[in-house]
Amino acid sequence: xxxxxDSATQTFHLQGKSSSYIMQLIxxxxxxxxxxxxxxxxxxxxxxxxxRRRCSFxxxxxxxxxxxxxxxxPQEFPSYGSSDFRVPAYQVQMxxxxxxSELTYESHRIYQGKQxxxxxxxxxxxxxxxxxxxxxxxxxxxxxxxVTLTYTVFRDYDAVTRSVRFENVGDHSIKxxxxxxxxxxxxxxxxxxxxxxxxxxxxxxxxxxxIVTGGSVIESxxxxxxxxxxxxxxxLSKQADxxxxxxxxxxxxxxxxxxxxAEVDPYGTTRVVMGINPxxxxxxxxxxxxxxxxxxxxxxxxxxxxxxxxxxxxxYRTRLCRGEFRDQSRPILxxxxxxxxxxxxxxxxxxLAEVGKELGLELLVLDDGWFGKRDxxxxxxxxxxxxxxxxxxxxxxxxxxxxxxxxxxxxxxEPEMVSPDSNLYRSHPDWxxxxxxxxxxxxxxxxxxxxxxxxxxxxxxxxITDILASCPISYVKWDMNRNMTEIGSALLPxxxxxxxxxxxxxxxxxxxxxxxxAFPKVLFESCSGGGGRFDPGMLYYMPQTWTSDNTDAxxxxxxxxxxxxxxxxxxxxxxxxxxPNHQVHRNTPLDMRGHAxxxxxxxxxxxxxxxxxxxxxxxxRQVALYKELRPLIQFGEFYRLSSPFQGVDAAWMFVSExxxxxxxxxxQVLAQPNPSLKKLRLKGLEASKNYCVYDADASDEAMEFFxxxxxxxxxxHLPIWKGDFRSRLYRLRMEE
Ligand code: DGJ
Numbered sequence: 001x002x003x004x005x006d007s008a009t010q011t012f013h014l015q016g017k018s019s020s021y022i023m024q025l026i027x028x029x030x031x032x033x034x035x036x037x038x039x040x041x042x043x044x045x046x047x048x049x050x051x052r053r054r055c056s057f058x059x060x061x062x063x064x065x066x067x068x069x070x071x072x073x074p075q076e077f078p079s080y081g082s083s084d085f086r087v088p089a090y091q092v093q094m095x096x097x098x099x100x101s102e103l104t105y106e107s108h109r110i111y112q113g114k115q116x117x118x119x120x121x122x123x124x125x126x127x128x129x130x131x132x133x134x135x136x137x138x139x140x141x142x143x144x145x146x147v148t149l150t151y152t153v154f155r156d157y158d159a160v161t162r163s164v165r166f167e168n169v170g171d172h173s174i175k176x177x178x179x180x181x182x183x184x185x186x187x188x189x190x191x192x193x194x195x196x197x198x199x200x201x202x203x204x205x206x207x208x209x210x211i212v213t214g215g216s217v218i219e220s221x222x223x224x225x226x227x228x229x230x231x232x233x234x235x236l237s238k239q240a241d242x243x244x245x246x247x248x249x250x251x252x253x254x255x256x257x258x259x260x261x262a263e264v265d266p267y268g269t270t271r272v273v274m275g276i277n278p279x280x281x282x283x284x285x286x287x288x289x290x291x292x293x294x295x296x297x298x299x300x301x302x303x304x305x306x307x308x309x310x311x312x313x314x315x316y317r318t319r320l321c322r323g324e325f326r327d328q329s330r331p332i333l334x335x336x337x338x339x340x341x342x343x344x345x346x347x348x349x350x351x352l353a354e355v356g357k358e359l360g361l362e363l364l365v366l367d368d369g370w371f372g373k374r375d376x377x378x379x380x381x382x383x384x385x386x387x388x389x390x391x392x393x394x395x396x397x398x399x400x401x402x403x404x405x406x407x408x409x410x411x412x413x414e415p416e417m418v419s420p421d422s423n424l425y426r427s428h429p430d431w432x433x434x435x436x437x438x439x440x441x442x443x444x445x446x447x448x449x450x451x452x453x454x455x456x457x458x459x460x461x462x463x464i465t466d467i468l469a470s471c472p473i474s475y476v477k478w479d480m481n482r483n484m485t486e487i488g489s490a491l492l493p494x495x496x497x498x499x500x501x502x503x504x505x506x507x508x509x510x511x512x513x514x515x516x517x518a519f520p521k522v523l524f525e526s527c528s529g530g531g532g533r534f535d536p537g538m539l540y541y542m543p544q545t546w547t548s549d550n551t552d553a554x555x556x557x558x559x560x561x562x563x564x565x566x567x568x569x570x571x572x573x574x575x576x577x578x579x580p581n582h583q584v585h586r587n588t589p590l591d592m593r594g595h596a597x598x599x600x601x602x603x604x605x606x607x608x609x610x611x612x613x614x615x616x617x618x619x620x621r622q623v624a625l626y627k628e629l630r631p632l633i634q635f636g637e638f639y640r641l642s643s644p645f646q647g648v649d650a651a652w653m654f655v656s657e658x659x660x661x662x663x664x665x666x667x668q669v670l671a672q673p674n675p676s677l678k679k680l681r682l683k684g685l686e687a688s689k690n691y692c693v694y695d696a697d698a699s700d701e702a703m704e705f706f707x708x709x710x711x712x713x714x715x716x717h718l719p720i721w722k723g724d725f726r727s728r729l730y731r732l733r734m735e736e
Pocket of ligand 1: 337368412479527529546
């Protein structure tokens with residue numbers, strides 16, 4: 001592992017666990033992309049790049065070398081305006097209005113470890129031996145632009161992180177019109193692109209399509225990473241499946257508007273770029289000022305999509321998430337939202353805690369409606385003071401009543417929002433994003449606070465801190481229920497208005513850093529109408545996210561399966577809710593709802609006090625079982641076995657790192673008439689060892705024994721069930 005620079009050929013070789021990322025300086029000036037993929041040996045003699053003369057429509061920068069054209073050279077951080085006609089990674093505008101720039105190599109520095117990005121979330125190392133980094137400095141001397149490309153390669157992963165720092169080292173201001181986090185030109189176009197799309201209550205469905213000449217773009221213009229498209233794409237070799245083929249993952253550690261693009265040129269080169277969406281973005285760099293882009297995390301897998309996902313899972317779980325809860329089991333909770341919505345009082349919440357205790361639950365979360373005059377979603381966001389009508393004795397009293405039943409107490413906030421019907425808005429009507437003279441478009445009767453403003457941020461930090469310090473709150477759900485419109489800030493000058501959305505994100509990250517570091521013992525869960533901001537940026541501050549507002553077990557199979565393409569299981573909140581389900585009105589059995597929710601951070605979100613005795617017994621068993629399985633589920637390796645996007649069933653499994661224990665979850669969504677006999681091929685087991693296999697909900701006397709090789713290569717017999725919505729958890733234990 002490490003970074004080797006071969007000065008004879010001016011080649012940079014970044015070696016990951018089993019992969020290589022190679023770049024080369026061409027004519028000591030241009031930084032070309034040579035290879036990213038399977039590992040090759042460290043010393044080589046260059047000559048890996050074929051540079052061919054094309055035609056006059058791909059001009060050369062050197063009259064003495066017509067083969068050298070920026071339009072055909074595979075590059076690492078392409079410019080705009082001086083002969084490369086493909087999509088650029090950045091674009092600048094000078095005071096004279098022109099937009100042409102060209103970067104050439106100036107210097108580089110290789111160092112152990114990884115430096116953090118100022119004010120932005122990013123992956124990290126715990127000691128310098130875990131990674132090596134390189135800063136490559138490129139400049140455009142004519143306009144005084146210095147661009148530092150930073151790469152980090154991790155010792156134990158096939159992952160390379162990239163980010164860019166722009167610095168104005170000249171005398172005149174420069175406007176960044178586009179400042180993406182990386183560019184890269186892959187040598188062919190035989191790829192499918194996979195991405196995650198959806199909407200509210202239907203997040204992160206998997207889409208896969210061939211890339212063709214021209215651009216394949218996914219983006220958010222919503223001021224949030226969004227339900228619609230996740231800041232992630234993968235390029236897959238045509239044959240790639242869960243276990244085989246090459247997968248190249250690109251994931252952006254950012255929670256705002258983004259773009260990811262794969263552009264195929266006429267010669268079959270695929271240019272990939274990703275970063276802050278340049279749409280309605282610009283950033284003014286006065287002389288001496290810098291701009292830091294978010295980090296992109298690039299993962300290579302020669303073992304298909306599953307291999308790529310497991311790299312992201314472990315890297316994000318252990319080197320992106322932070323804090324005490326990073327490695328700690330997450331509590332089983334009861335959330336009152338779907339149980340009561342806004343209609344609760346202290347007695348009702350205490351009753352939920354009382355039954356929760358009986359069932360073995362560990363945490364009660366009081367959701368929306370405890371503050372201001374919030375009896376519906378029409379008012380009070382911003383007035384973070386306890387509603388004395390619902391909770392006359394205040395939050396400390398309620399927290400201690402919940403604690404007295406042995407449950408921890410958690411609380412919901414939506415700190416980025418303000419209701420027009422609130423004291424906060426009445427006192428500070430300019431504290432929201434808005435454009436003078438224009439309608440302030442409401443969504444869910446609320447407006448977005450202007451987090452680009454320090455006064456707004458300080459106010460929010462103070463009020464949230466006051467509540468968190470007022471009583472033993474051990475969990476916070478941080479919600480955000482609309483996207484940005486009329487994006488403008490009352491405090492920014494006209495030439496900086498297009499910075500508002502990114503300044504908002506920087507402000508949000510600052511607020512989350514201040515609050516989470518002031519309360520290190522609190523487990524924070526992010527949420528945005530479910531999974532509207534399920535992204536790596538949020539995971540840096542809050543190690544888990546409410547996966548979706550859709551709690552229907554059938555819909556959750558798709559949502560959780562899609563989410564697992566990038567994000568670790570320990571990041572996914574998953575709750576059992578009532579039937580008929582509140583989002584899709586479907587009736588599914590408690591078993592299946594339990595099995596789906598137990599495949600994430602488990603909890604309940606229904607009125608426990610309405611349970612029959614039989615339901616209570618079933619829930620007690622679910623809770624006890626989850627407690628046994630929790631380390632395996634939350635921290636084991638995850639394998640997708642059967643996709644809910646194809647066919648009528650779904651399956652996945654969790655395997656402990658030492659492979660001694662595993663859990664298979666199988667779901668029959670729809671029954672089929674006279675079905676074929678199905679076998680499920682398992683993954684990740686020790687082929688040479690035997691495993692005992694049994695139904696996790698039944699007694700382990702009915703166990704069967706199979707070789708790991710049999711289970712993986714022949715498969716586990718699946719039951720033939722009549723009826724829809726059936727499921728089973730199989731436990732596997734390796735025989736010593
Ligand atoms: C949206 C969240 O996703 C729900 O879980 C709930 O907290 C509501 N907001 C409350 O308004």
